[in-house]
Amino acid sequence: MTDRTEDAVGIEQRLSESEARLRLLTEATSDVLYRMSPDWGEMKELDGGGFLPSTPSSQPNRSWLLAYIPESDQPAVTAAIDEAIQLKKIFVLEHRVVRADGTIGWTLSRAVPLLNPSGEIVEWFGAASDISPRREAEASLRESEGKLRALNATLEQQVDERTAERDRMWDSSPDLLLVIDFEGIFRRVNPAWTTLLGYTPEELIGHHVNEFVVPDDHGKTVGAYEATAAGDQLRIENRYRHKDGSIHTVAWAAAPGGNMTYATGRDMTGQRQLEDQLRQAQKVEAIGQLTGGVAHDFNNLLTVIRGSVDLLRRPSLSEERRQRYIDAIADTADRATKLTNQLLAFARRQSLRPEVFEVTESVRTVSDMVRTLAGSRIKVSQRLSSEACYIDADRSQFDTAIVNMAVNARDAMDGSGELTITVAEASEMPAIRSHPAIPGKFVTVSLTDTGRGISTANIDRIFEPFFTTKGVGEGTGLGLSQVFGFTKQSGGGVVVSSKEGEGATFTMYLPRVEGADDVATKAADASVPLGEGSCVLVVEDNTEVGMFSTEALAQLGYHAVWAMDGLKALAELAANAGQFDIVFSDVMMPGISGIELAQEIARLYPNLPVVLTSGYSEVLAQNGTHGFELVHKPYSIDSLSRALRKVARRH
Numbered sequence: 001m002t003d004r005t006e007d008a009v010g011i012e013q014r015l016s017e018s019e020a021r022l023r024l025l026t027e028a029t030s031d032v033l034y035r036m037s038p039d040w041g042e043m044k045e046l047d048g049g050g051f052l053p054s055t056p057s058s059q060p061n062r063s064w065l066l067a068y069i070p071e072s073d074q075p076a077v078t079a080a081i082d083e084a085i086q087l088k089k090i091f092v093l094e095h096r097v098v099r100a101d102g103t104i105g106w107t108l109s110r111a112v113p114l115l116n117p118s119g120e121i122v123e124w125f126g127a128a129s130d131i132s133p134r135r136e137a138e139a140s141l142r143e144s145e146g147k148l149r150a151l152n153a154t155l156e157q158q159v160d161e162r163t164a165e166r167d168r169m170w171d172s173s174p175d176l177l178l179v180i181d182f183e184g185i186f187r188r189v190n191p192a193w194t195t196l197l198g199y200t201p202e203e204l205i206g207h208h209v210n211e212f213v214v215p216d217d218h219g220k221t222v223g224a225y226e227a228t229a230a231g232d233q234l235r236i237e238n239r240y241r242h243k244d245g246s247i248h249t250v251a252w253a254a255a256p257g258g259n260m261t262y263a264t265g266r267d268m269t270g271q272r273q274l275e276d277q278l279r280q281a282q283k284v285e286a287i288g289q290l291t292g293g294v295a296h297d298f299n300n301l302l303t304v305i306r307g308s309v310d311l312l313r314r315p316s317l318s319e320e321r322r323q324r325y326i327d328a329i330a331d332t333a334d335r336a337t338k339l340t341n342q343l344l345a346f347a348r349r350q351s352l353r354p355e356v357f358e359v360t361e362s363v364r365t366v367s368d369m370v371r372t373l374a375g376s377r378i379k380v381s382q383r384l385s386s387e388a389c390y391i392d393a394d395r396s397q398f399d400t401a402i403v404n405m406a407v408n409a410r411d412a413m414d415g416s417g418e419l420t421i422t423v424a425e426a427s428e429m430p431a432i433r434s435h436p437a438i439p440g441k442f443v444t445v446s447l448t449d450t451g452r453g454i455s456t457a458n459i460d461r462i463f464e465p466f467f468t469t470k471g472v473g474e475g476t477g478l479g480l481s482q483v484f485g486f487t488k489q490s491g492g493g494v495v496v497s498s499k500e501g502e503g504a505t506f507t508m509y510l511p512r513v514e515g516a517d518d519v520a521t522k523a524a525d526a527s528v529p530l531g532e533g534s535c536v537l538v539v540e541d542n543t544e545v546g547m548f549s550t551e552a553l554a555q556l557g558y559h560a561v562w563a564m565d566g567l568k569a570l571a572e573l574a575a576n577a578g579q580f581d582i583v584f585s586d587v588m589m590p591g592i593s594g595i596e597l598a599q600e601i602a603r604l605y606p607n608l609p610v611v612l613t614s615g616y617s618e619v620l621a622q623n624g625t626h627g628f629e630l631v632h633k634p635y636s637i638d639s640l641s642r643a644l645r646k647v648a649r650r651h
Contacts, residue, residue, distance in 0.1 A: 033169060036111065036124035040081045044123070070096050070104060088113055088121060090172070094131065106135045112168045125168050129175065176250060176265035182229035184209045184222065187260060196267050198243030214239045214247060228256040237268065305332050333634060354490075356513055359389040359398075359443050360423050366399045367421060370406040377416040384423045389443040390515040393490045398510075401486050404479035405447045405506045412451030412504065422446040429509040432493045441512040442492065448505040454498040462496065483508065535559045536644070539569040539585035539597065545633075549584065552637045558644070566592035570600065577605050582644055587614035598628050609647035 035044040043064040065074050073096045084091035091111040099105050111126030170177055170190045176197075177190035186204045193199050199212070209225070210218045217238040224236050233255045240248050249272055254263035308325040311317070363384065371380045391398075402421070409419050426442040454462060463484040483506070487494045491511045498504035536558045540546035550560040561580070563569040566589055573580065583601055587594035598610040615633035631643045 032107070032128040034111075034126045034128070036126065038113075038121040038123065039085060040124065068097050070098060084111070084113070085121065088115070088119075091124070091126065097128075105132050107131060108174065110172050110174065112172050114168070125172075127169055127172055127174075129173075173264075176263075176267070178261075178263045178265065180209060180225060180261045180263065182225060182259060182261065184225050197240055197248060212240050214241060224252070224254065225261050228254050228261040231256055305329050308332075336634075354392050354394055356390055356392050356515070357395050358515065359391055359445065359510075360384045362395060362398060363402065363421060363423055363445065366402050369399075369403060370419070370421070373403065373406060374410050374419060375415055378410060378413060379418045380421070381418065382421050382423075385425060387425065388515055389423060389425060390513050391443050391490075391510045392513045393510060394486070397482075397486045397490075401483045401508065402445065402447070404483055408479055408506075409447055409449035409451060409504070412453070413449055414451070417450040417503075419450075420446075420448045422448070425512065426509065429493055430495060432495055435493070442509045443512045444507050444509055446505055446507040448503065450503045453500040453502055454496070454504050455500055459496060459498060463494075480506075533557065533559060534581040534648070535561065535579050537569060537572060537580045537583045537585075538562045539564075539566060539583065539589070539594065541565055541586065541589045545586070549640075552640060553584075555637065556641050556644075565589050566594070566597040569597060573601070573605065573608075577608065580608060582647060583608060583610045584640075584644070585610065585612055587612050595628075611643050611647055 036042070037044055041062050062078070065077065069077050077093065077095050080093045081091060083089075090113075091109070094106065094108050096104050097107050107128040108131045109126060109128045111124045113121045114123045114125060116122050173190055173192055174195075176192050178186070179188035181187055186207055186209065189199075189201050189204050191201075193201070193204060197212070204212070209221055213221050220236060221238050224234060224238075227234055233253075235251070235253050237249055237251045240250055242248055248267055248269040250265040251268050252263050252265045254261050256262075308328045312322060312325050363382065367380060367382060374380055406419065406421075413419075422445070424444050424446075426444050428437050428439045429442050431437045463480050483494055487508050487510065492509040495507045495509065496504065497507075534557075536553050538546060538549050538553070538560050540549055540562065541564055546562050546564070550562050553560040561572060563572050566585070569583065569585065573583075583598070585594040585597055589597075592600075594612050594614070598612060601608055601610055609629075611629045611631060613631040613633055613635060629643050629647050631640055
């Protein structure tokens with residue numbers, strides 16, 4: 001009698017242990033688990049974790065289909081169920097489901113029949129996996145697939161059935177299931193390891209997990225099973241080598257139990273590849289949008305220039321009309337220059353002229369312009385820091401960024417509301433998009449409006465070049481691109497917060513620097529004679545620009561000698577450096593660049609001043625002008641004259 005009691009206790013203990021293992025497995029899996037009657041007429045048990053609509057535990061005559069399966073999908077699901085019942089085979093089907101909130105998702109449903117000794121179906125045990133992310137990624141790429149969402153649930157069963165049910169769920173799960181000890185040794189794996197990674201259970205059990213994990217993820221993996229040993233539940237991603245040598249990324253959910261870790265892993269490799277393809281497609285679309293926008297705007301500008309030139313060629317043209325067409329060409333050239341500068345600002349390829357200046361004073365100055373732009377029905381107020389806030393940046397681009405944000409705010413308020421400009425200090429730049437937070441000293445400049453706000457669909461696109469929600473002819477879509485490019489190139493960033501109907505706040509974060517004594521910049525003395533016969537060595541590889549430069553210098557009273565590249569310029573200097581008073585050189589040239597030429601001239605002829613010119617240079621954008629005076633292309637004769645006189649006075 002005692003032996004029987006001990007046997008009963010042993011059975012009870014084994015059942016309890018089995019139930020505990022089943023519960024841990026259920027907690028680890030991300031699938032929905034369910035039971036069905038032999039004919040699928042009755043849903044005997046389901047736990048959707050709040051994902052599925054709540055239904056009675058008994059749903060005869062397959063009425064559960066009405067609650068969970070969209071009407072259009074019910075015939076296909078019913079047919080698949082009937083076929084599985086007739087053939088007594090595993091039920092596998094991807095189909096849509098109705099979620100608890102009434103929306104539609106996608107699931108991969110797989111159910112296994114439990115047969116009695118006579119071969120009759122006693123019950124069905126099933127699992128439904130979430131395939132919505134895959135469906136959604138495919139829909140984004142092909143624009144032809146529906147949304148997917150998998151169902152999650154836990155398995156509940158009587159003690160005498162749970163061991164068999166656990167084994168069937170273990171075998172039928174499309175995800176990786178794993179029991180691993182706290183030393184990192186595989187103790188049990190499910191068949192999905194063979195399906196997804198190619199390894200048989202015999203090749204895994206008894207081996208350390210890091211034998212199959214890529215070396216760079218060894219530390220992360222050890223930290224994970226050590227964390228579960230300390231009682232933590234966690235989610236991690238690591239990379240495994242497939243038996244064929246390919247690399248798979250697996251997302252794990254793990255929970256400790258006794259001296260083991262129970263985990264379920266989902267192969268995310270395909271979804272990473274789909275996301276990469278989607279991002280690449282988005283990049284291509286953005287480039288196409290940029291190209292189209294540039295072509296559109298420049299064609300408009302060129303139309304004005306071309307038309308004005310044709311009109312200037314007409315005979316008997318009055319002086320008034322001739323001047324009008326000349327002014328139109330000049331104005332259009334200025335607009336083209338501004339457009340190019342905005343594009344370079346967005347691309348962070350403009351040549352900045354950084355200087356240390358005090359932000360609050362600059363904001364006070366530019367606020368007068370903002371009030372004029374905003375109009376009388378918009379109240380412009382300031383909240384400025386009581387402390388002096390210095391930054392090292394291009395003052396002109398800083399002012400332009402504020403104006404661009406102010407114009408954007410004005411348009412969002414339809415000409416009526418309140419605009420607040422705030423200057424403050426910050427101890428870090430917060431996480432922006434995919435970039436982490438950066439600690440340090442920053443100055444923040446915020447513009448807050450009371451306008452219509454930015455929709456969720458548009459907030460991630462507002463800094464794209466030529467993206468605009470304004471009507472045709474109401475904006476180029478480059479203003480916020482300039483803000484983005486300027487802040488990034490200046491070592492900072494821009495953050496946007498908005499709620500539709502309640503306005504928006506744009507905040508520039510710029511690195512703070514120590515203050516410097518203000519040095520007044522003296523304007524060029526207009527009374528200084530022009531060239532006075534001084535000799536300028538022009539270094540320019542473009543024939544048309546070189547001819548224009550020499551003619552312009554001649555008009556200014558200079559004598560000009562033209563060299564087609566840097567090596568020819570050095571040869572001219574070697575022959576007779578004393579005849580030259582100034583060197584005027586392009587930056588982007590074949591052979592040696594203008595920067596390299598200027599540095600060599602400074603070494604060989606330290607008293608010979610150099611003026612550089614460029615419309616775009618990677619070197620200038622990244623490293624600045626190296627202390628040399630710079631004239632931006634396209635330049636006017638006046639700006640060239642001022643630059644030459646400026647360096648002449650220094651020497």
